[in-house]
């Protein structure tokens with residue numbers, strides 16, 4: 001793992017955005033994996049700035065997001081479809097036909113998971129952006145007794161519901177289930193860029209980097225991947 005430590009979230013996001021921008025310039029038709037959450041917002045802002053000011057071209061890219069809540073319509077303000085539109089898609093020249101998120105609204109969730117997995121298998125990710133939950137989840141691969149390879153439906157842990165209630169009016173409104181990319185597509189990405197900021201991530205960052213590889217701390221599996229860049233702020237790196 002290549003670890004870089006920055007003063008704050010803004011600085012780590014700008015540095016990580018540079019890595020994405022370099023890839024996009026080198027390979028304009030790259031396939032990217034994307035994350036939501038508060039950590040990468042400034043990364044998306046920096047990519048939008050480069051689109052506006054430095055001609056960064058998104059028109060030939062294809063993107064796959066990690067996850068979506070089950071039961072939220074794409075136009076629900078807390079859905080990840082809506083997040084991606086607001087934070088990135090509507091500001092750059094991505095082709096909407098080539099931006100993909102799992103379908104959280106399908107009547108048959110298992111079928112939706114299989115369909116997303118098949119799409120991912122035909123489009124290996126060149127670079128995958130990850131955040132990490134306070135509990136060490138990546139995507140919505142929650143701590144459990146085993147790693148799950150394929151896109152799947154997951155019941156969110158209490159810790160994730162607590163962490164994500166800040167985006168909703170109350171914890172009761174946080175969906176209990178999500179559909180998430182599994183470990184096969186995550187580990188199959190050519191390069192992984194994981195961002196973590198804040199002292200509440202420090203213990204999971206330490207376990208991800210220095211602890212045993214265990215599905216109880218899903219991000220620890222990244223120790224097995226040959227090209228992981230960790231962009232941390234000082235608070236998240238404080239226990240390393």
Ligand code: F6R
Nearest residue numbers: 035036037038039131132133139
């Ligand atoms: C989001 C995702 C999650 C988040 C993680 C951290 O698509 O897959 O794993 O990256 O929960 O979220 P923040 O950045 O809000 O702390």
